[in-house]
Amino acid sequence: MQVRFEKADDVQEIVDDVVETLGEGLEHVNQYRIFCMRSTGSGARAYARIWSLPRIWQQALDINPYYVVEVLSEKYDVLDDEQKTKVIIHELLHIPKTFSGALVPHTCFGKRIDNRRVNEVYAEYLRRKK
Numbered sequence: 001m002q003v004r005f006e007k008a009d010d011v012q013e014i015v016d017d018v019v020e021t022l023g024e025g026l027e028h029v030n031q032y033r034i035f036c037m038r039s040t041g042s043g044a045r046a047y048a049r050i051w052s053l054p055r056i057w058q059q060a061l062d063i064n065p066y067y068v069v070e071v072l073s074e075k076y077d078v079l080d081d082e083q084k085t086k087v088i089i090h091e092l093l094h095i096p097k098t099f100s101g102a103l104v105p106h107t108c109f110g111k112r113i114d115n116r117r118v119n120e121v122y123a124e125y126l127r128r129k130k
Contacts, residue, residue, distance in 0.1 A: 001041040011036035011071050014088045021128050025121070028097045033066045040073040047075045050091040053101045065101035082122075089125070090118045 012035075019031045051068040058065055069091050071077075076087060093113045094103045106113045 003039050003041045005037050005039050005070075008036040008038040008071055011038065011069060011084075011088065014085055015069060015092070018085065018088055018092060018125060021125055022121070023128070025124060026092060028099050029092060029095055030099055033064060033099075034069060035066065036069045036071070038071050038073050038076075042072050042074070044072055045075075046072060047079070047087045048072060048091050050094045050103065052103050055101055058101055065099055067095060067101075085125070086118050086122050089121050093117065093121070 015034055015036060016031050019026050019029050048069060048071045051070060053063075053066045055065075069088065071087070076084065079087065090113060094105075096102050096104050104113065111117075
């Protein structure tokens, strides 16, 4: 089966809500330069992936950094709202403070992007939603 992609406005709404709600916690994230896509037909085990536009492409095309959050429909769409938000938080944590087009790995400078960290950020998100 061929992988198909479509814009994911519902995911974009979650990205926008998370970035706006967390405020200074994600002040480096420019939600207007993040595109959200839904894929179907992928064999990947992930719920979502984040794609970057490397600096060499930015310079060659003379454009600013952009990111794409891809949700894998078969895995992501069956999640409840809380889990969907946590998946998006996980992907946003991969964006570096410089918003340079690079990606932060799961372990970097002693910090980890893992369930514990995602749950901490999600708890802060819920506190600020009130």
